[in-house]
Amino acid sequence: MAVAVEAAPYVVLDDEYRVVETSWAADAGVGPHCGENLLDYFPGSRPLFLPYLEVAQRTRRIVEFAQYFEGHVAEVRIVPDASGLTLVWEPLCTLDVLTMDGLRESLRHALDTLRAREDALHREVVRSSLRVVEGGR
Amino acid sequence: MTGQGFVVDRDDRIVQVDDASRTTIAPYLGHVLWTYLPEARPQLAPCLEEARESDEAIESTIFYAGATVDVRVVPVGACLAVQLERRTELDLRTLETLAASLRSIEAELAARAPVRRDRPAPASPQALP
Numbered sequence: 001m002a003v004a005v006e007a008a009p010y011v012v013l014d015d016e017y018r019v020v021e022t023s024w025a026a027d028a029g030v031g032p033h034c035g036e037n038l039l040d041y042f043p044g045s046r047p048l049f050l051p052y053l054e055v056a057q058r059t060r061r062i063v064e065f066a067q068y069f070e071g072h073v074a075e076v077r078i079v080p081d082a083s084g085l086t087l088v089w090e091p092l093c094t095l096d097v098l099t100m101d102g103l104r105e106s107l108r109h110a111l112d113t114l115r116a117r118e119d120a121l122h123r124e125v126v127r128s129s130l131r132v133v134e135g136g137r
Numbered sequence: 138m139t140g141q142g143f144v145v146d147r148d149d150r151i152v153q154v155d156d157a158s159r160t161t162i163a164p165y166l167g168h169v170l171w172t173y174l175p176e177a178r179p180q181l182a183p184c185l186e187e188a189r190e191s192d193e194a195i196e197s198t199i200f201y202a203g204a205t206v207d208v209r210v211v212p213v214g215a216c217l218a219v220q221l222e223r224r225t226e227l228d229l230r231t232l233e234t235l236a237a238s239l240r241s242i243e244a245e246l247a248a249r250a251p252v253r254r255d256r257p258a259p260a261s262p263q264a265l266p
Binding site: 043098099 | 175201232234
C-alpha cells in the first residue's frame with residue numbers, strides 16, 4: 001500500500017530497503033529492481049538517501065528533504081507505514097547537458113533550488129519548534 | 138553519438154554516413170547537420186568553416202550532449218568528412234562526481250583548442266648532415 005499523489009513517482013521499500021512496489025511513473029527506472037535493495041542499484045545513492053531512510057524508519061515519522069541525484073533535483077518524502085517505507089519524489093529541475101552554457105545555467109538553477117528548499121525546510125523546522133515551545137507554555 | 142563519421146556538403150547537409158552511423162545519422166541524410174545535432178552549431182560550425190577556408194584537416198574537442206567530443210574535419214573535394222568521437226562523459230550521479238568530471242572536462246577543453254593539421258610535405262625532407 002502506498003501513500004502518494006497519483007502522478008508522483010514512488011517506491012515502497014521493506015525494512016531492508018528492498019523494492020516491493022513501484023508506481024507506474026517509477027516503474028521504468030526502478031521496476032526492474034523489484035526485490036532488490038534500492039541503494040545497491042544506484043551507485044552513489046547510499047550516502048544521499050540512507051540517513052533519511054534510517055531516520056524515517058527509526059522515528060516512524062515522515063521525513064522530507066530535497067536532493068540532487070543523477071541529473072535531477074527532487075523533493076523527496078519518506079512515509080513510514082505498516083508495509084514499510086514509501087518514498088515519493090517530485091522532480092524540481094533537471095540538468096541540461098546538451099551544451100556547456102546550458103549545463104552551467106541549469107546547474108546554477110539546480111543549486112539555487114536545493115538551497116531554497118533547504119531554507120524552506122529549515123524555516124518549517126524552526127516554525128514547528130516554536131509551535132511546540134509556545135504550546136508548552 | 139559514440140564514434141560517428143559522416144560527410145557534409147558545402148551547405149552542411151549530410152550526404153554520406155559511415156557504417157557505424159547507419160542507425161543514428163542515416164535518417165538525417167539530406168538534412169542539415171544541425172537538425173541531427175541541435176545547438177552544436179556554435180561550437181562545431183567554426184571547425185567546419187576553418188577546414189573549408191584552409192582546405193586542411195582540423196582537429197578540436199568540444200562539449201556536447203554530456204561529454205567531450207573529439208572532432209576531426211577533413212576537406213574532401215567540395216565536401217567535408219567529419220569524425221566525432223565521445224571521450225569523457227559527465228558523471229551526473231552526485232554533485233561530487235559531477236564537479237569532479239566537470240573539472241576534467243574543462244581541463245580537456247582548455248587543452249584542445251582547434252589545431253590545424255598541416256598537409257604532409259610533398260617529399261620527406263633530407264636529414265641535415
